[in-house]
Amino acid sequence: MILGFVMRTVAGVALMLLATVLAVLFEGVDRKLNAIMQRRMGPPLLQPVYDILKLLGKENIVPRWANPVFFHGGPVVAMVATMMVFLYIPIGSIPPVLSGRGDLILVLYLLSLSGVAVAIGGFASGSPIANVGAQREMVLMMSYELPLAVVVSTLAWFVYRMGIPGHPFSLETYVATSIWSMAGRAGFLGLICLFIALLTVIPGETGKGLMDIPEAKTEILEGVTVEYSGVNLALLHVAFNLKCAAISALVVSLFFPFSLGGALGLSGGLKALVDFPWFWAKVFMVSVFGVTFLRTAFGRLKIWQASRFYWAQVGALSLAGMILISVDVLLR
Template sequence: MSPLLTKIVSGFALFCLVILIALLYEGVDRIVHARMQRRFGPPLLQPFYDVIKLLGKESIVPRRAVRAVFQASPWMAMALTLLIFLYIPIGSIPPILAGNGDIILILYLLAASAVMMVIGGFASGSPYANVGSQREMVLMMSYELPLALVVLTLAWLVYKRGVPGAPFSLETFVSVPVWNTVGLIGGMGIFALLLSLLGVVPAEVGKVPMDIAEAKTEILEGFLAEYSGRNLALFKLTFALRSLAMSALLVPLFFPFSLGKLFGLNGASFVLVDFIWFWVKVFLVQIVAITVVRTMYGRFKIWQASQFYWFQMGGLALAGMVLVTLDVMFF
């Protein structure tokens, strides 16, 4: 089998896997969220039922919608999100499309996916969707600041410490955990960066308290207001995949530790254990960054969210940058 064909087959298999895992994690998220509120919650497979049901329904296009854009947006949003997983190392398995700028490309794909959802909202011709799309744009401009500070600081750190590999490649962070490159001051800085990035996750994935763009009780699902049937199912899948992608991005950046190395494994057992361990870490990150947060807090107002990311999370990321810089320059 040629290398190109191998990558195509591997990519297709990976896409199927992450869709299943994303929906499974969504089911676990709902159950944990319900149990934290002393409710039973839906069945574990409820997200699968929801998507399958929507796929069987008719997709209605509003009369005022820009039909081609309205129909294409869900497909583009999901496709762009799926591409992210081609650049993320899974345990000891290297990414299918490894490169020197994986992190930059992943951030671009996340932003492009969100932009496609915004465009779909504007194309629907609904005033509710219009408001939701505007809110999403404001939110994107807010959380990009701490996100950029975190990524730039980590890349600069591995570059200054002489870690082998490209500074914007996830494989570089997997090979040498950033925690091993700093002292106490730098460790505090990395912890601040971690907290800042965890704070960005709810906004990136559209979960409470940052589900301002959908806000069911205010603007009737926002930019999703006019979507139904297959198109709505694709957007639901996109949200689940974005949650998985953001959690999966945090793992190689901050938690690349190998369980296989710890137990001295090798060969197939090493790959299998690290593969499972990777998804366990992703699950734990998702529980902490999404489930616990959306259970503890109510929805923010748009000005509160902007203020939160520009000042609190941006300030936290800036503090982390300063601490890491001090550690590199003077310790």
């Protein structure tokens, strides 16, 4: 039992470190692709690594009117909460380090906790600019949580009603059996609606591109992170990168669990060896479309526009998906 605990701990730490490195590298590729789409040269691929290493050697400056406990705690909680998401996500054919019946709910909780921690850090800084950014962060969270909740609850209900083996809120259930193969025509259209709705949530979760509202560099001077420096700012950058990779990994687990090793007729360790890089490749492709393409193609929205977008357009799309899937299940 002790050996199993030690092995699980080592595997969890190694996975979180690997996810952190890949998330930072994904940002480098994202910035490079964004520059290419805009016909610019762009920064080096390792520029995010250089930035974080430089920040780690800088001093943490605390504003005079800040609450030190929440000001320092916000970046730490944000980064740790997002790192823990990867402990509950199956990596290809490899089962998650931690698993249970409510993995999906816990993943959404950890993602929300990361955003709340960033907002609390902004409020605790005592800066009016950071206060505005933190308010925008909370409004944005309350906006995209509705379609996100509809997508997750609909998928769980679909899995339950179709009798798919496993718990409806366990991510291993979706990886073991593709929901696309269980849907009829109406259900297939419903899954497409839910997928598009979840894809549009990625910019809101990451705060990039058209949803770069809490920071808005040209408007409120980095907003929620304006008072951060040194190690704290480095932790926030890592947390933002991890959040982008985490929400993309969630999309892959729910909608694209297809195994490359299984398609090649492999099994056992060889299958896991092939599916491991294949999983991160799928995460990268989702991240490129959900973040890079959207932030290149569209300008930043105003906070009221973003809120209306998630409550009206995306919310309606997710409800349409729920109705189509319900019709598909009830007519069988």
